[in-house]
Amino acid sequence: MGDIPLPAPPPETQLDLYRWMVLTRTLDDRIMALWKQGRGVGGTFSGKGHEAIAVGAGLALGADDVVAPMHRDLGCYLVRGLTPERIVANQLGRITGVTAGRDANLHGMGDLELGIIGFVSHLPQSMSTAVGAAMSFTYRGEPRVAMAFAGDGSSSTGLFHEALNLAAVQRAPLVLVVENNQYAYSTPLSQQMAIDDIADRGAAHGVPATIVDGNNVEEVHSAALSAVAKARAGGGPTMIECKTMRMLGHAIHDGAEYVPAELLEHWRRRDPIDRYRKRLLKRGVIDDEGVSTIDKECADAVEAAVEFAESSEWPDPASVERGVYAP
Amino acid sequence: MTGANFGFAAPTAEAAGTEMTYIAAISEALREEMRRDGDVVVLGEDVGGSFGGAFKVTQGFADEFGDRRVMNMPMTENAFIGAATGMALMGLRPVVEVQFADFITTGFDAIVQFAATNHYRWGAAVPWVIRAPADGGISSGPFHSQNPEAWFVHTPGLKVVVPATPADAKGLLISAIRDDNPVVYFESKPLYRSLRGEVPEGDHTVPIGRARLARAGTDVAVVTYGAMVHQAVTAAQTLEADGIDVAVLDLRSLKPLDTEAVLELAVATGRVLVIHAANRLAGVGAEIAALIADEAFDRLDAPVRRIGGLDVPVPFSPPLEAAYRPDATRIADEVRALARW
Numbered sequence: 122m123g124d125i126p127l128p129a130p131p132p133e134t135q136l137d138l139y140r141w142m143v144l145t146r147t148l149d150d151r152i153m154a155l156w157k158q159g160r161g162v163g164g165t166f167s168g169k170g171h172e173a174i175a176v177g178a179g180l181a182l183g184a185d186d187v188v189a190p191m192h193r194d195l196g197c198y199l200v201r202g203l204t205p206e207r208i209v210a211n212q213l214g215r216i217t218g219v220t221a222g223r224d225a226n227l228h229g230m231g232d233l234e235l236g237i238i239g240f241v242s243h244l245p246q247s248m249s250t251a252v253g254a255a256m257s258f259t260y261r262g263e264p265r266v267a268m269a270f271a272g273d274g275s276s277s278t279g280l281f282h283e284a285l286n287l288a289a290v291q292r293a294p295l296v297l298v299v300e301n302n303q304y305a306y307s308t309p310l311s312q313q314m315a316i317d318d319i320a321d322r323g324a325a326h327g328v329p330a331t332i333v334d335g336n337n338v339e340e341v342h343s344a345a346l347s348a349v350a351k352a353r354a355g356g357g358p359t360m361i362e363c364k365t366m367r368m369l370g371h372a373i374h375d376g377a378e379y380v381p382a383e384l385l386e387h388w389r390r391r392d393p394i395d396r397y398r399k400r401l402l403k404r405g406v407i408d409d410e411g412v413s414t415i416d417k418e419c420a421d422a423v424e425a426a427v428e429f430a431e432s433s434e435w436p437d438p439a440s441v442e443r444g445v446y447a448p
Numbered sequence: 449m450t451g452a453n454f455g456f457a458a459p460t461a462e463a464a465g466t467e468m469t470y471i472a473a474i475s476e477a478l479r480e481e482m483r484r485d486g487d488v489v490v491l492g493e494d495v496g497g498s499f500g501g502a503f504k505v506t507q508g509f510a511d512e513f514g515d516r517r518v519m520n521m522p523m524t525e526n527a528f529i530g531a532a533t534g535m536a537l538m539g540l541r542p543v544v545e546v547q548f549a550d551f552i553t554t555g556f557d558a559i560v561q562f563a564a565t566n567h568y569r570w571g572a573a574v575p576w577v578i579r580a581p582a583d584g585g586i587s588s589g590p591f592h593s594q595n596p597e598a599w600f601v602h603t604p605g606l607k608v609v610v611p612a613t614p615a616d617a618k619g620l621l622i623s624a625i626r627d628d629n630p631v632v633y634f635e636s637k638p639l640y641r642s643l644r645g646e647v648p649e650g651d652h653t654v655p656i657g658r659a660r661l662a663r664a665g666t667d668v669a670v671v672t673y674g675a676m677v678h679q680a681v682t683a684a685q686t687l688e689a690d691g692i693d694v695a696v697l698d699l700r701s702l703k704p705l706d707t708e709a710v711l712e713l714a715v716a717t718g719r720v721l722v723i724h725a726a727n728r729l730a731g732v733g734a735e736i737a738a739l740i741a742d743e744a745f746d747r748l749d750a751p752v753r754r755i756g757g758l759d760v761p762v763p764f765s766p767p768l769e770a771a772y773r774p775d776a777t778r779i780a781d782e783v784r785a786l787a788r789w
Binding site: 224243258 | 537
């Protein structure tokens with residue numbers, strides 16, 4: 122994990138990775154602020170600390186690939202092309218949201234035109250779904266890849282093992298990104314599993330697994346690029362375990378007092394965005410002015426999205442029964 | 449045949465075809481759809497290779513269509529039903545065999561939480577079919593005899609069909625495969641090889657959501673589905689000697705339910721008996737009885753009666769299972785009581 126320095130990606134890729142992470146964080150922060158101001162609807166989730174994973178992995182996919190992200194992968198939805206407008210409107214239950222008021226916060230934010238499979242709370246259902254998508258690519262001889270996200274919590278379910286096994290048996294072109302963020306709601310890893318690395322669970326099923334620093338966007342991106350290329354070439358599934366930390370509670374209501382302050386402090390010093398900014402400044406890929414410009418562009422985009430969402434119409438109650446079935 | 453027809457399709461007026469068993473009709477439907485549409489794939493436990501499924505529905509399929517289209521799955525219903533959803537989202541039309549309907553519970557999340565909700569939540573169609581060999585009466589014990597259809601009827605976003613004849617077995621399976629929604633297709637195991645009938649050749653579809661009048665009659669209406677249709681028709685024949693003219697409505701589709709057909713027959717006869725082999729408590733029959741009470745109460749001459757399985761696990765030993773399960777004798781007794789009301 123980070124022992125051998127990776128060759129830096131091209132400068133435009135570095136800027137892309139950085140820009141998407143800043144947009145993700147800005148949007149995430151703004152959503153949290155909206156809720157604290159009482160302008161939210163229902164509950165919501167923060168992916169703070171997960172930006173390098175969501176963006177680094179998401180940007181490794183091609184336009185024809187599909188991905189099944191979760192509730193902490195805001196950056197992945199963004200890089201696939203969901204606009205901040207549609208995302209905030211979804212969070213506020215408006216007709217202009219991705220699900221037009223049907224599903225909450227980041228749930229259900231699927232759009233097959235963008236290659237995004239909507240997410241369901243029953244983790245890791247999206248994983249077996251992605252395995253099936255990958256199997257359909259093999260069946261049709263299409264050079265496409267499916268990526269699924271799962272967490273440390275869902276890695277203890279039977280379905281996680283069933284889906285990994287199925288992917289291995291079928292040699293499915295699947296990339297599984299496991300976000301090991303140390304906690305499943307309030308339950309620490311030590312009470313979830315008796316192993317140190319979730320990657321070991323891949324070995325049990327013949328799925329090669331690699332462990333990366335989930336707060337190092339280039340490391341995540343590089344591992345994801347390799348896994349995607351291997352899957353596309355017919356090399357079967359790969360698991361990437363990304364070690365990270367959930368920096369806020371499970372959801373907006375949760376103060377996460379059960380997380381030791383020193384643990385959070387340890388990870389705060391390794392914030393994926395701060396680290397990457399320093400690295401890019403040091404490399405001369407960006408300067409202070411460039412940093413400010415990106416900050417301002419992201420803040421403006423998010424502000425416009427909030428305005429758009431808050432001024433959007435509520436769904437018509439008369440439409441409540443519409444859309445249960447495909448016509 | 450006595451009695452009015454109430455505008456339903458004529459009973460037993462099937463197009464000329466080939467006589468075959470109920471299970472052969474299922475096989476034929478699947479084979480014809482796979483020949484017609486390369487997007488139709490089959491997956492499940494033991495469905496592939498030379499074996500062709502626990503009941504042999506897909507025997508010979510791997511030879512004809514290849515292992516890539518007829519996929520043996522590891523024992524992981526939750527994962528392979530989820531995978532079928534992923535395939536369906538990508539435009540395939542997977543037909544999943546769960547070896548026994550009893551085992552469908554191991555894939556419950558994949559069906560009711562994910563597949564069923566996608567279209568409502570984010571507009572994504574999930575065109576899969578789950579074939580679930582259900583029903584008992586053949587001493588198969590608590591875990592190979594169940595009729596779990598009510599759980600799925602209770603789930604928004606699913607369609608649920610239960611064919612009772614070889615012709616409907618074919619027509620409903622073809623319709624289910626072509627439907628853009630997830631369809632749970634319950635097969636009646638006791639009918640597999642015991643029931644033969646004319647099956648229209650070629651492109652035979654039966655619209656999902658339309659009941660079939662299995663027998664016309666004016667005095668009492670029996671509303672049922674699956675293997676119980678045949679018990680009801682047998683009972684109706686017995687009751688001719690009593691001078692009771694019994695109509696039998698074969699629902700065929702439980703979700704959507706042909707409420708119009710149910711109500712029309714309830715109004716026409718004023719006396720309704722609802723029957724299913726699944727346990728009666730909170731079963732589909734309760735909803736049908738409630739529908740009739742809500743919509744046709746003032747047209748009834750007697751309370752709606754229900755016969756179903758007892759509220760116990762399906763027992764194994766023949767005398768116990770017979771005590772559990774409705775049959776023609778119990779149906780005839782209940783109809784007599786209704787006619788006397």
